[in-house]
Amino acid sequence: MSPRIPRSQPTAPGAADELYHEVADAPIISPHGHVDAALLADDAPFGDPTELFITRDHYVTRLLHAFGIPLDELGLDPVRPVDPRHPWRLLADNWHRFAGTASASWLTHELRTIFDIDDELSADNADRLYDRIDALLRRPELRPRALFDRFRIDVLATTDDPLDDLSAHARLAADPEFTGRVLPTFRPDAYTDPDAPGFGERIGRLLDATQSAGTFAGYLRALQERRAYFISHGAVSADHGVYEPFTTDLDPVAAERLFQAVLAGTADAAQARLFRGHMLFQMARMSVADGLVMTVHPGVRRNHHSGTFRAYGPDTGHDIPVRTEFTENLRPLLQEFGTAPGFHLVLFAVDETVYSREVAPLAGFYPSVYIGAPWWFLDAPDAIGRWRAAVTETAGFYRSSGFIDDTRAFLSIPARHDTARRADAVFLGRLVDEGRVRMDTARRIARDLVDAIPREVFKL
The missing domain is CATH 1.10.2020.10 (uronate isomerase, domain 2, chain A)
Structure with a gap:
């Protein structure tokens, strides 16, 4: 029989319930999601x-x-x-x-x-x-705006195409009757992945919109210009949905040659992967320079069923998780930028095996790395509990991101945050009951998980 864990203080009756009620009505901070800003701007x-x-x-x-x-x-x-x-x-x-x-x-x-x-x-x-x-x-x-207030949403981030004019955000910012904070998020995947539909046409529009040269240096300047435009409209982060978090640094000559190949559509699969890896590296370099938090959502085979994709398009339920490797894939990026002052890199996963083996140890050393909240297939009570158990003993609570709802379903935002608050209260309550954390410390952690931590991680 395993020895009993010694108690540093008496067991707190109903600790989990008390901790939940500490934060149940706290305002919602949603620093990554997919609600369209036009929903609130139009208020239809x-x-x-x-x-x-x-x-x-x-x-x-x-x-x-x-x-x-x-x-x-x-x-x-x-x-x-x-x-x-x-x-x-x-x-x-x-x-x-x-x-x-x-x-x-x-x-x-x-x-x-x-x-x-x-x-x-x-x-x-x-x-x-x-x-x-x-x-x-x-x-x-x-109506959407009334619910925004009723939900007590303090911050809501959207996810936007680099060439979006952000007019809905501008309308909200200029409207004196709307006092909420709605932020755009720079999402460049379709402009950095040669396998994305319409990649060449998108790059052409990007270069035209920014009056940039058709060179790799011109392409990078165009992306930097659009990032600056997003920052001027309140953006605090750039999001990257990649199949694998592979990164590599190429010399300028090799990068130019590869850029011309992917632009012409002549790159093979290995070259396309190399380009994606170099661009994820370049996105980190840009985040170090301009301060945008870099969030990485890897490990999903998008559009697993081709027939469904052709008939109904993306985001129709047929994306399936895959195994993910972070330690070696991210090493070039972290070798260069992992200790850069002010750089924030938030790593998400839908492969539960990487939490304790890779993500938590990375966040437990690199000051730039934060552990992204359970995402997509793992944003449910039991999975949140498994995630906390996997990462906390190595990295604690304060190397995590705070909860991320990552949703298009506006009405589900309070439900999802409530689920996370209950799951975290249960986890913290168990630590209190086992004498591993004092109740006053647990109260502070519970409050920080819904406020101070996401504000710090996402520079809010």
């Missing part, structure tokens, strides 16, 4: 329950598809519209199949806290609940 009413809860949420559509429901029946085919009640009824018919999933928790939270619905969704009440939600969506208190 939401469409209907299906659009709100199903069509735009690939967490929901992917699982319904796994149950044998074609995606066009869920409203994903733009040329074949469906009665919006039909996908809603399909969700209701299959609601019991979502039990235990993060989606079920979030949707239940949304229905209860926003629409005052405690009923379990079912075939019997599907139409009644649809009508109730549809009617409530017409009310002014359920």
Whole structure:
């Protein structure tokens, strides 16, 4: 039998519950997500329950598809519209199949806290609940800006194309009636990956927009100019969604030759990988220079099913995680920039095996490296607990990023942050109960996880 852990203080009754209530109503800081700024700039009413809860949420559509429901029946085919009640009824018919999933928790939270619905969704009440939600969506208190205030969102970051004019952000910043803080995020993947659809055409538009020369140096200057434009509109970070976090540094002659090959479409797979690796290195160099926090989201095979991608496009539920390696892939980048003053590199993963083996040890040495919150397939209660257990003993709480909701589903933001706050309270409460952390320290950590830590990591 393993020895009992000695207690440095008496067990705190209900420590987890007390810690949760310490932060339950704290304002939300969301430094990485995919809500469109135009949603708040336009402040138009939401469409209907299906659009709100199903069509735009690939967490929901992917699982319904796994149950044998074609995606066009869920409203994903733009040329074949469906009665919006039909996908809603399909969700209701299959609601019991979502039990235990993060989606079920979030949707239940949304229905209860926003629409005052405690009923379990079912075939019997599907139409009644649809009508109730549809009617409530017409009310002014359920418009996007009213909900932004009701959700107590302090900071909301969007994710934007480098050539976006950021007009929606400008409208929000100039509107005296909107007092929230909505920040753009520079997302250059489609301009740094030769395998991205329309890569050559995008580079042409980038060079034209910035009046840059068609050389590698001109291309880098064009990206730097667009980063500066984002910074002038409030951006604090640049996000990089890569298949692998491979990095390499090329000399200028080799980089120019490779740039011309990828631009002409003559680069082979090895050359395309080399270009991506060099560009991730260059993105780090730019972050050191201009101060944008660099977030890296690797390890996902995008559009795993080609037929679904051709029919319905990206972000329709068929992205699948892959094994990821950080230690060797990032070494060239960290050799050069890992100790650079002011550089912040936030590493996310959907491969749980790397948390304790690679990410936490990297964050436990390099002052630039922070551990990204559980992401995508891992942003659920049990996975958050596993993540905390994997990284905390090596790197503690203060080398992590704070929670990142990473969502397109605006109404799910409070539910996702609440899930993380409850999971962290449970983890901290266990440390208190085991005598490993004092209650006053745990209270401070709980507060810092939702405020001071994300503010520091994302330079807010």
